[in-house]
Amino acid sequence: MWWTRLRALIVKELLAVLRDPKGRIVLIAPPIIQLVVFSYAATLEVRNVDIMVLNRDAGRWGYELVQRIEGSPTFRKVSFTNSPDVLHEAIDRQTVIAAVQISPTFSRDVEAKQSTDVQIILDGRRSNASQIVGGYLNQIVAGLSTDTPAGQKNASKTVTVMPRNWFNPNLIYQWFMVPNLIGSIALLIGLIVTALSIARERELGTFDQLMVSPLRTHEILLGKLLPPMMIGLVHITIYILAALLVFGIPLRGSIGLLYGSSIFFMASIVGLGLFISALSTTQQQAILGAFLVLVPAMLLSGFATPIENMPEWLQPVTYINPLRYFLVIVRGVFLKDIPTGEVVSLTVPLALIAVVTLGMAAWLFRAKLE
Structure with a gap:
């Protein structure tokens, strides 16, 4: 059965990541470091x-x-x-x-x-x-x-100004930063794990064995697609729990809407990672390719600076950045109780990006096989 073959490949991919000491470091160290650094040290507040x-x-x-x-x-x-x-x-x-x-x-x-x-x-x-x-x-x-x-x-x-801050009355910086980390960490983990997937197979010499296995091309793609999405969703869950239990950030919106959009967000990221992995012949090339995409995606997402402050010629580039849409959803679900219609309107571009990136990855993957 195709499901049995696919399940075996998914288990194999998860074990390849979790049993590799370097893979475990990639999964554990960056999220913890970013949580500590961005939540406490990387602040735009000026004090002391x-x-x-x-x-x-x-x-x-x-x-x-x-x-x-x-x-x-x-x-x-x-x-x-x-x-x-x-x-x-x-x-x-x-x-x-x-x-x-x-x-x-x-x-x-x-x-x-x-x-x-x-x-x-x-x-x-x-x-x-x-x-x-x-x-x-x-x-x-x-x-x-x-x-x-x-x-x-x-x-x-004189006219007296009485400021009132909606959604974050005390202007707590962690309320802005930690929800953003949910998207950025998922981007980091999903992109790197997926980019290393096929490149690791080539470097270890097991890619040819995978090709002669009973698995079909689309089953191999699904087997490479689902494990990084599962890992990314686990990290999203951990950061949601940290936001609620450690930082006390309110969750005013629907958690179901957040996870629904997370699936399309992870699909778009994994598709891009598979495309990078198919282009790379070594894991070093895959890492460099992932960071080549990661840094501009972070800078062009509105994470640190508003997109409206960017040059007009650069702003259209942000429309192909999935992190731009997901950050709005995360902040809206946590702080604003964003309406369902707005979440859907922001999820549609994520779905389109996922279709394009996965289609490009599948095309390149098949081209490499021929």
């Missing part, structure tokens, strides 16, 4: 930074501004200097990321209800962190401005 203050004002408001800066939990160390040269050197040597200069007439201008300035010098070499730190300092100065005589006088005329 050092700044320097040059306060030339001896009045009340200059002292008040310094106290508010020192009291901010964002800044780890606030150092002081009376020399502009020392301040500039601290920025040059990256001892501090920002410096604040308070003019000698700051308090006097505030009491006189005149406009006055606070100079903030930022290290442009760390552009993202500098912009965020600059925003923190601007908030502190703006808060002080509302407490000044001029600010209190105009308080009734």
